[in-house]
Amino acid sequence: MASIPTATVSRLVTYLRILSQLDEAEVTRTSSEHLAGEAHVSAFQVRKDLAYFGKFGTRGAGYSVQTLRQELMRILGLTRPWNVAIVGMGRLGEALAVYPNLARYDFQLTSAFDVDPAKVGREVNGVRIRHADEIPAAVSDLKIDIALLTVPSEAAQDAANALAAAGVTGILNFAPTVIDAPPGAYVEPVDFLAGLKRLSFYIQRSKAKEATT
Numbered sequence: 416m417a418s419i420p421t422a423t424v425s426r427l428v429t430y431l432r433i434l435s436q437l438d439e440a441e442v443t444r445t446s447s448e449h450l451a452g453e454a455h456v457s458a459f460q461v462r463k464d465l466a467y468f469g470k471f472g473t474r475g476a477g478y479s480v481q482t483l484r485q486e487l488m489r490i491l492g493l494t495r496p497w498n499v500a501i502v503g504m505g506r507l508g509e510a511l512a513v514y515p516n517l518a519r520y521d522f523q524l525t526s527a528f529d530v531d532p533a534k535v536g537r538e539v540n541g542v543r544i545r546h547a548d549e550i551p552a553a554v555s556d557l558k559i560d561i562a563l564l565t566v567p568s569e570a571a572q573d574a575a576n577a578l579a580a581a582g583v584t585g586i587l588n589f590a591p592t593v594i595d596a597p598p599g600a601y602v603e604p605v606d607f608l609a610g611l612k613r614l615s616f617y618i619q620r621s622k623a624k625e626a627t628t
């Protein structure tokens with residue numbers, strides 16, 4: 416796995432979304448050209464990304480949508496359910512807890528944690544909020560694989576360490592701070608403000624260019 420570029424993994428997720436949309440529209444066959452057009456990459460890139468994992472499709476006949484979708488689900492580890500916890504049940508944690516698309520790919524919300532006594536014991540979307548001190552026991556009992564980390568920045572590293580020590584192997588970090596991946600865990604950052612800052616950079620540059628032409 417170590418030799419698969421991160422960008423390839425990101426594009427596989429995009430190809431899967433496109434294939435799911437084709438499948439929903441009852442389209443049965445597709446091509447690297449079509450996937451490339453929808454994903455805004457070249458057909459060569461699509462074929463190269465898929466080639467890391469074997470041979471798919473038939474030259475000249477393209478791919479079966481359902482078969483390629485199933486293969487991508489398998490490659491991405493999405494053919495099995497993952498038990499998910501939310502750590503930090505504030506505004507963002509609560510919003511994620513009721514997001515219906517989590518379950519669509521079998522990400523099953525099995526637990527939620529907070530440190531605020533006013534939140535501990537409440538139920539959100541059928542899940543009881545537990546105190547963060549219960550993380551070690553709950554991770555083991557509920558076999559939690561992945562945590563959505565929605566705590567304030569200053570609490571993120573300690574919470575990630577506690578989750579990994581308890582056996583959580585994937586952490587999606589929403590706190591706007593870089594955390595070190597604890598031993599045995601992968602950490603993926605999600606930062607929508609960083610996206611806004613990148614947009615601001617591109618818009619500003621294009622406006623400056625317009626002004627000089």
Ligand code: NAD
Binds near residue numbers: 534564570588591
């Ligand atoms: P919030 O203050 O509403 O909620 C944070 C919650 O974390 C609170 O309920 C608090 O009691 C709890 N908490 C604090 N320490 C904890 C710990 N050690 N263990 C468990 N729970 C703990 O904040 P919010 O608006 O929901 O934002 C949550 C985080 O997400 C912040 O870091 C914020 O900057 C970030 N955020 C990220 C994005 C994004 O796109 N990535 C968007 C908005 C907010």
